[in-house]
Amino acid sequence: MKKKIMPLHLLKEENGTLEAHLPGHLQKICLIDLQPEIDQANTYFMGLVLINYPLTKLGNGLELFKAVLEESVEGKSSSSITAINAFFFGKLAEECAKVVHQGDILVLTGFILTKSPTSRKDGRHHYQLELSEDSGTTVYLFGRSGAIGTSKAGPSSVSQKYTYTPLNQLKGGTIVNVYGVVKFFKPPYRSKGTDYCSVVTIVDQSNAKLTCMLFSGNLDTLPKIYKIGDIIRFHRIKIQEFNNEMQGITSAGFSALVFDGTVGTPIIPRTSSKLFHYTSEDQKMLEILRSWAVNHLSIGGLTVKLSAVQPMQYFDLTCQLVGKAEVTVQSFLLKVWDGTECPYPSWKVFVEDDALEGDKAVIHQLRNLTADILVYDNHLQVAKSLMVGSFLRIHSLHAKLQTPSHGTETEALYIEFQLHGGTGYGRGITTLPESNYDVKDLQKYMDSIDLKESQCSEDTFLLELEGQELLPCDALERCQQSSVTILTAHQHLKKTSLKTILSNKAPQKYCVRVKLKTYEPKKLYQSVKLYCPKCDSLQEVPGENDLASILQDCATKHPNAKLQNTSWYKSTVWNVEHPKERQLVIHFVKRNEMLQNPEDSLIMIEDAVLHEVYRLSQRFGSVIPVISKGGHLSLADISAPYLIQGKRWYYGCKHCSNLKYMECLQSITKENFWKPTSIAKALGIEPLHHVLIMKFTLDDGTGCLDAYLWNNSEIFFRISASEILIDETLQEKLEMIMSMLCPAKQNLDDHPWLECCIKSYNTKGGMESRVCYQIFDTVVVENI
Incomplete structure (x- = not known):
């Protein structure tokens, strides 16, 4: 019995050009021309493997292998869609999964075109390729060789060729390849989610610029930029319009190469990928950009000795x-x-x-x-x-x-x-x-x-020590008593007595060694305030009774059913039986036009009272209380939180906020996370910051003064002000620290020493001017 030959052909570079192995009647088809009504029997599609997925099984036990293919440059049109999903079934899927890798070239014949259910989400072709042995499929695989992974190799006979778009010709919604000189960048940093983020702005000879927001769960896949003036090459970067400017973001198959932009330096690509192209055309582009940057960009002077x-x-x-x-x-x-x-x-x-x-x-x-x-x-x-x-x-x-x-x-x-x-x-x-x-x-x-010439000799060092003035025995003993605080800066400042400080004019900076005589407020939770950095105003954090009253008042304003279901949120109505029969409206905000899992969702709620807000904030990631007003949704009340994320309640300043309708949230629905700062900016809110403010009465035996602790308070206690109200452990820690710094029912002589930085400043209360003092650059010793 003759053994059946699988419809999978593996070719190597030494076998000659790939086209030489194809039947003569086959004609190449471009991605834009792929339509179900066209006879596919006499055509072939050729593409580069951008992504290959592990072999899986369908519910009926049939093997499935998926690959994302980018069409070859020769076939590309002006369409923004450059990639298509290909699905291999059965025995063909099993064989392809063993040999197909990222960077390979595939030629597919005998495929079937079906509608892609994910095209809107992944931005690829609205049809997908389906291939199986039963449908008469033949697959030609050209495995990549020397052209990948080294800058010395030249292109192979089917090497993927790339075109690069000038930065002044970019259009939103396209996926392109670009070259540019780095004008600004932020080294990779951990975003508020699980990904790393890097920001880079590039320019080119067209004098246009492109700012790119790059995200990746793997730090090594982000571009390795070392300085302004480096040259970067992006493949398959997605272009979108943001604030009337073009912005680049990562997309499927995204890759980057970085080169030193200095003229005459070795051409060594920086990348963590083992699969990359670098040809003589790239070298020519690199040299052009190096020369252009030298003559047109001011990139020197940033690095200083x-x-x-x-x-x-x-x-x-x-x-x-x-x-x-x-x-x-x-x-x-x-x-x-x-x-x-x-x-x-x-x-x-x-x-x-x-x-x-x-x-x-x-x-x-x-x-x-x-x-x-x-x-x-x-x-x-x-x-x-x-x-x-x-x-x-x-x-x-x-x-x-x-x-x-x-x-x-x-x-x-x-x-x-x-x-x-x-x-x-x-x-x-x-x-x-x-x-x-x-x-x-x-x-x-x-x-x-x-x-040896740059260092002082040991003899000179010892002579300097001998010339120092010795402290009296009692002063030495006092200085050797351990302090329960340390300085984070200004260690060079000499200690100054409080008597001297009180007689000096402001502003000044001092280092003091003192004891804490007393402090306010005694109820430590009252030390947490809300502060507006724009108008310097302080206000109390609303208590439960205040919040309950505000939300109860808003709940009497019935929701507007006409506002339900828009392009950017989906609404639902929940009937509430207790304490009285009424309706609670919830608007689920979409991200990238998709609804999210509850823990990742942002919801806007109408007609909710305090205990319902508590319950909803435990289930949904982000909650905003709103009301229907004049045909629009708006914040329920600026005195209430503008955003609730779990136990974190965010407030805005009544005086500095310029509130906008909730429709303005549409501008951030494509961001990866619901950031409080982004939400505040979109809604015209000036956020209030939780601060910890206390007044310390200090005494050193020569005098006594009141010093405020607030800008430095979180560093001083090693405690976040915003966390104190939601974490009982931190409240207990704060109480323990204060009982150590200022023990109750003990003489001042038994209190521990504090080494602090203090600065004096002038302030006006009405028509009178007075000098105040503030503690800074000081921290409590751990495990005191």
Whole structure:
């Protein structure tokens, strides 16, 4: 019996061109021409495998293999749709799943066209290809070889060719390939969801720009950009219109290559993918962009040596990490050097030797050439993961200028190097490989330095110690008593007595050693307030009785049935029997025109009272109380929360908000997450921030003054103000800390010492001006 031959042909590059293996009567068909009424028996479709899925089984036991194919460039039309879903069934699916990989070229004949049920969601062709042995399918597979994964290989005989769209010709709703020079970028950071996010703005010779929001669950798949001026190539990036500008976002099959933009540097693509094309056409494009950028873009001057740093400057620093240590739960120390010395006295952060990670001998040897950098907030996790000895580029580093508080013009200024929280202005940390062109230059310079000449001798150091004034025994004993707080900055400031501070004019900064005599409010939950940073107003957090009254009043305003079901939300009516028969209207807001799972949903509710709001917020991810007003939906009351996410209730400022109708939420329904800031911006709300405000009465034996703790309070206690009201554990922690700082029924002499930074400032109450004091850059020691 003759063995049946499977309709799957595997071809290699040495077999010659793929077309030579096809029957002569077959004609190539383009994606745009695929229609059910066309006779498919005499046509073939050729495409590049963008995505291949694992083999699965249908409910009837039939094997299924799915691949997403991008048509070859020769067949492309001006249509924005460039990809199509292909489904293989039965034995053919089983065989294809074994040999088909991303980057392969497939030629398909004898396929069946059916309507694609997912075309609106995935943006691919509105028909799909179905292939099986029973329908007479033949599959030719050309496995990729040397043209993929190396920049040295040339294109194969069926190598995929790409066209690149100038940035001034982009259109919304299209998927394109582009080249550009990086004008701005944010290093990858963790978004509020599970993905990493990177933002990059590119420009090209057309003098147009494109800002791209790139998301990925895998950090390595985001482009590896090291500096402004790098050149980037995007394949299959989706273009959409946002705020009257074109914006790029990731799509299926998205990939990126990054190159150093410096003229004359080696052409080494940066990518985590093992499958990529790089041809002589790419090299030509790269050289053109390099030359154009040199003559038309101002990309120099962003990276600065330590020796050229100026006070108050923001700059990028290329350096090597020689030591690191955790300072507080919200700050982390990086000791770095770049072979040069800062021209100003720089701030040295005190940490215990055991806490400092790094070679102690190297740290000591480089002590006059290192800069201490404190990083905060969202950069902590990256800082902790850095390897000592690695090369870094720290973006938007701040050379913060500090002046001694009781100094004169002749006293030295201090520079504090800080990487503030957030991602504004591209703040972040990038690890550079040793193969990087800038790193090689830096290493070469460092190797040329005579470290012996740059360091003070041990004898000189000892002589300096001998010349220091010794403290009296009682003062020394007092200073050696441990403090329950530590400074996060300004360690160079000398201690000042409260008596001296009270006699000085404001504004000034001081370091003090004091005891907490008393504090307000005694009921600690009352210390949490709502603050508007725009108008500097403070207000109380609404209590349950206030909220119940506000929502009850709104519930008397009956919903408008005409507002149900629109293009961007779906409405339903729930009958409520208790305490009286009425209707509760819920509007389910769609994201990307799709309804979400309850935990991911945003709902708008009408006619709900407080206990119903509580119940709905436990089931649905985001809740907004609304009312029907003049044919529109609007916020129920600005005194009520504008958004509820679980136990987190968000409020807006009555004075600064310029409320808009709920229709404005349509502008953010394509975002990945329901962000409170995005919702507030869309609805014209100025968000209020939870703050922790307390008044401390301090005493050091020479005087007594009241100092407020609020801007620094969350750092001081290591507790989030917004979390205190919803977390009983944090309330207990706050009570425990305060009972330690100010023990009840004890003499002041038995209270612990606090080392604090205090600043004085002038304020006006009516016609009178007075001096106030505020605690800052201070934190309570852990496990006190």
